[in-house]
Amino acid sequence: MRLAIPEVVVLRLPEYLRALEQLAGEGVYLVSSQELGEKLQVTPAQIRKDLSYFGHFGKQGKGYDVKRLIGELRRILGLDRDWRxxxxxxxxxxxxxxxxxxxxxxxxxxxAAFDTNPKVTGKKVGPVVVQDVAEMPKVVKSEGVHIGVVSVPASAAQEAVDRLVQAGVRAILNYAPATLRVPPSVYIRHVGPVSALESMTFYLKDVKG
Amino acid sequence: MRLAIPEVVVLRLPEYLRALEQLAGEGVYLVSSQELGEKLQVTPAQIRKDLSYFGHFGKQGKGYDVKRLIGELRRILGLDRDWRxxxxxxxxxxxxxxxxxxxxxxxxxxxAAFDTNPKVTGKKVGPVVVQDVAEMPKVVKSEGVHIGVVSVPASAAQEAVDRLVQAGVRAILNYAPATLRVPPSVYIRHVGPVSALESMTFYLKDVKG
DNA sequence: TTCTGTGAACGGATTCACAGCA
DNA sequence: TGCTGTGAATCCGTTCACAGAA
Structure with missing residues (x-):
């Protein structure tokens, strides 16, 4: 077991987890790195090496217990608790x-959900009532928010992030098509529907007319 | 210039493009790899090396012409045309x-948009009228669809993908939390709102209580 | 002088190949 | 025999450091 785990490994774990949950749903109890690799288009060695960073979860000659491995991965990823x-x-x-x-x-x-538009604030959407962003510092604290999800227009994204950071949020998932500045202590990741498409077209452009 | 471009490089290009478009909007005409790197939290050498795979876009002693580089990146990524x-x-x-x-x-x-639910088909949502999935083969051809976006529940995702592939679509963006099988000739990428969160929590779990 | 573009050096991730266990 | 777990070897991406152009 090494100390520093490569980030690419961490990014693959949710893929493994999803595939395993699918297998569990199909009633599969045992899976080899070979079989899991075929499902995920990953080499068996990759899977074994990735898992070996965290412990010994397999049985030689058999493979991995699907339920057990799901539990281990959820624990490793910190999914054995609630995130707000x-x-x-x-x-x-x-x-x-x-x-x-x-x-x-x-x-x-x-x-919690926040917006500045008074046509939206006060209304219930999904599980929560939308509040004005002015309430953010208070609500983030009282509700114990761990992660902020930014889905404002690009032009308002930096301000939204600043407010979240100010309110004490340390992790942000950004859907806005903008490059945002945060202090080094804050973990931010960009997702957005367009980014994935943009790198896809690189590979498509020579293939299709 | 090398022949095979690393995939990581391609994944960074949209980030560069987004930052440059932001700079252009702020009226910046010239940017050095140093400045762009600070904005993006990437080393200047990384940026220069990445761009060098595709050509010579900078001016020694000056930096990169923002507008020019935006154009080059859009061309490289295949964004100088429409994608359906x-x-x-x-x-x-x-x-x-x-x-x-x-x-x-x-x-x-x-x-185009497709669904199986008759409560939805026939209604206009956004720019299109939702059609039954049975229409897919015909519509994909007549509308010249390049990329399929799958936003069905996980349990219906494999069937949706199969139908898209059958209809001739060669690139798929998958939002469903499922591991999907496609022929080798089809380019598929998983996005989904949960995956990004799951690898985030790995880094958060030891920090926050 | 400033900053790009790039071979060379480095470091890290993937794959190999096999020891070890069931 | 079958498959895991893992050092060793390989491969690949990043960083360094500098030549060269403006």
Whole structure:
């Protein structure tokens, strides 16, 4: 077991987890690195090496116990507890995120939503009532928000992030198409629907007419 | 210039592009790899090396012409043309994607939407009228769809992908939390709101209580 | 002088190949 | 025999450091 785990490894673990949960749903109890690799288009050695950073989860000659490995991965990824999210920006995307059911399955709970538009504030969307951003410092504290989700327009994204950081949020998922500045102690990741498409087209452009 | 460009490089180009577009909007005409690197939290050498795979875009002693580099990156990424999208699955997420305005700015155009639910088919959502999935083969051809966006529930994702592939779509952006099988000739990428959170919590779990 | 572009050096991730266990 | 776990070897991406252009 090494001390520093490569970031690429951490990024692959959720993929493994998802595939394993699918297998569990199909009633599969045991899976080899070979089989899992085929499903995920990853080499078996890659999977074994990745898992070996965290412990010895397999049985020689058999493979991995699917249920057990799901549990281990969830623990490794910190998914064996609840994470409290706040959504900033209740436009199309924010509204979809608030109503999206997939978060709760993995222990993500939306506990607050913020917007500046008085046509939206005060209304219930998904599990929460939208509040004015002015309430953010108070609510982040009282609701124990861990992660901020930014779904405002690009032009308002930096301000939204600044407010979240100011309110004490240390992790941000950014859906706005903007490059944002945060202090080094804050973990930020950009997702956005367009970025993935943009690198995809690089590979498509020579293939299709 | 090398022949094979590392995938990581391609994944960084949209980040560069976004930062440059932001700079252009601020009226910046010239930027050094140093300055761009600070904005993006990337080393200047990384940026210079990445760009050197594609050509000589900078001016020694000066830096990069922002407008010029935006144009080059858009060309490199294949964004100097239109890309036609079809959304499969008009639930919360699909509806948000259909109504999302950010696609068109980068040349992505939603030309079709499909669902199986008769409560949704026939209705206009965003720029298109939702059609039954049975229409897919015909519509994909007539509308010249390049990229399929899957936003159905996990349980229906494999079927949605199969239908898209069958209809001739060669590139798929998957929002469903499922591991999907496609022929080797089809380019698929998973995005989904949960995956990014799951690797984030790995880094957060030891920090916050 | 300033900053790009790039071979060379370095470091880190992937793959190999096999020891070890069931 | 079958498959894991892992050092060693390999491969690949990043960083260094400097030549060269403005």
């Amino acid at each position: 999210l706040a959504v900033v920006g209740v436009g199309n995307l924010g509204r979809a995120l608030l109503r999206y059911g997939g978060f709760s399955q993995q222990g993500f709970k939306i506990v | 999208l079809a959304v499969v699955g008009v639930g919360n997420l699909g509806r948000a994607l259909l109504r999302y305005g950010g696609f068109s700015q980068q040349g992505f155009k939603i030309v």
